[in-house]
Amino acid sequence: MVSLLLLFTACKEKLEVVDNTNLDPNNPDIVVIGSEIEGIYLARAAKDEGLSIVVLDPRDLSGGQLIQGEMHYLDEAIADGGRSLLQGRVKELFDRYKKGDIRKAGEFSDYYKTLIEGIPVETAITITTLDIKRDAKTSNKTLHSISYRTKEGEEKKITAKYWVENTDFSAITSRLGISRIPGIETVFNETGKTKDYMAASMMMKFRNVDWDKFKREINRLSKDDITKKYGGESTVTDKFTWGFGNVGGSYKASSKEVFLRGLNTINQRDGEVLINALLLYNVDPAREESIRNAIELGKRETERILPHLRKELPGWENAEVNGFPNYLYIRDFDRYETEYILQASDQMSGKMFWDNVSIAGYPIDLQGTMDHPWGERKGDPDQYGIPLRAFIPKGYTNIITAGKNIGASAVAYGSARIQPNTSLAAEVIGIILARMDDGQQLTEVTEKNMKEFHDYINKKYGITLRGAEGKNKIKYMSEEQIRQLNEGRLTLH
Known part of the structure; x- marks a missing residue:
């Protein structure tokens, strides 16, 4: 069996190559594309619930912005009054971070290793083709398999029940034929760019x-x-x-x-x-x-x-x-339409969803572009929900987006993008994938299903996703004002 990369040896070193004899590497339950920490939370949760996982990473070195980019200034998910919204595995990271146990690169790497342990990782892969199938009755699509090339030039093919887009450059979602969600160029654009990104x-x-x-x-x-x-x-x-x-x-x-x-x-x-x-x-x-x-x-x-x-x-x-990181913190790139696209009005109204997978909170912080270098803060929501549908690419039934690939408008992304908001969502989705009925599709999950999932997740993991209420800070605004808020043309102080 072809060896797969598994464990970090150090923050800046490549992964050791070991065999995982307990897994058919060509047909796992879930394939995660990319190794950003948010998708690894999903992988860890799903594996602990009994699913088989493979991570395929297009980068030479795994760990993304947290490990290779050393983005160690962590922003906490907070509600009004500074109340922490941290739940799930990511709370341990923040607790140890605030205490001072995890501050240096090697300490972050050691933490990351606890998440990736036992999960095969193959780095430096190049995706060549996607095998997409369409249901003639519903027009829904599924991703059946991916063909890719290894660093050594070997051609491989892998099938899975579920696929996770976990890169910072839309490695698979950019190839699905889905419309791009308009980006920050719709908010800060003095030069007429058709595409732009926060720095x-x-x-x-x-x-x-x-x-x-x-x-x-x-x-x-x-x-x-x-x-x-x-x-x-x-x-x-x-x-x-x-x-x-x-x-x-x-x-x-x-x-x-x-x-x-x-x-x-x-x-x-x-x-x-x-x-x-x-x-x-x-x-x-x-x-x-x-x-x-x-x-x-x-x-x-x-x-x-x-x-x-x-x-x-x-x-x-x-x-x-004191040296340099191996990689960058990529704050913003192309995102593609999902079954639900989160809006700034959802955040500022404290909206909760029947299919919540995260209780989130953070200022709507739009970082700078070359046209608008200082960026702008558009509002300060209380807590709000993020639905499962914001992580399902539109028209697909077995693909999940993770982390910065969340379905959020250019403005809403300013708040939703921070790591703990989407890390909690990823962990919850990993659990849900393991709890779904055989043959059930993500788009078929019902309110009754979600209530059962929420109850299970609360009982076993202490994560609360129902019953939270967020302050509605825009209840007196007109429809026109709400539209301006969602377009980034209105700032709430």
Whole structure:
């Protein structure tokens, strides 16, 4: 049997090659395309419920933005008043992250290994063809099999009951003949682009930062002085910073392809810090050359930013670059129509769905584009539901989207996109796939089915998906105002 890649040896190393003799690698229950953590939560949940899983990753190194991109400044799902909405396996990650147990790259890698353990992974594959079948009576489609080429050039074919789109470049959904959901070009577009995306980011890593001095010197200033020097809401805690827009805004970038925004910084301990602030424009994650060029640009820009931070920030006088991630944080790319497309009005009204797979919450945060570099926050919802239908590509019965492939409008995506919102959804869907009746299709799941699934998931996993209520913050708005909200032409303060 052909060997499959299984376990991480280290954050930046390739996976070990081992045999999995308990699985027919050519006919598992679920094939996950890509190794972003959201889809791995689905894989883990489904495997623990008894299904067989194979992960096929088009990237050379697995782990996506969390492991290879080292996107370790984690945004929490929150409701009004800062109430945490974390549930499921992702809550463990955030609990340990906030406690300080998981801060460094190796610690994130070790956590990821606990999710992927026992699940075969084959990397560096190239999809060649999809075998799609259509039901003549219903016109619904199913994906029967995928043919792909291994890194060594061997041609393979794999069949499965279910398929999961878990890449950051729509590896399979872009080939299904489904319409693209209009993107951020419908909100920020001064140059008439037909397609545009929120910027990608490269994490900047530094060492020899005196965090205690950094915190002490900032916090001794008055609020007015902090605002004047560093920008409004600039804050340093024991663990994080946010704000510092003036530090980003005063930096002169080397080209129009990069931009330094406010500094979201995490204290990784021992003088090591990581910053999520370096935006890279016009990155196409479907093109390896575009990724390579963006990474090289990010490395050069990080070196140029270092003296700026040394000058502007106390405690950073002796800071040094602490290496570079292998990959980028791809924030936004093509998404394709699903059975339900989440809207900003769903979020701002606190809407809950009969087929909830996540209870979500986060500001509607549209990150910058080259046309609109600072981005914009469009509203601050309370908690809201995300339905199963937002993860089923339109017209297909056995494909699930995960993570950033969620069916959400350009505006709604600003909130729905964060990792814990879609990680919970993925875990719940993995459980549902194992609980469905033989022969039942995803599009045939009924309200009665969902109630049974919800009850089971609550009893076994402590995840609550029914009974939650979100505040309706747009109940007095007119239909025209709601339309403007959904189109991104209305900002709610």
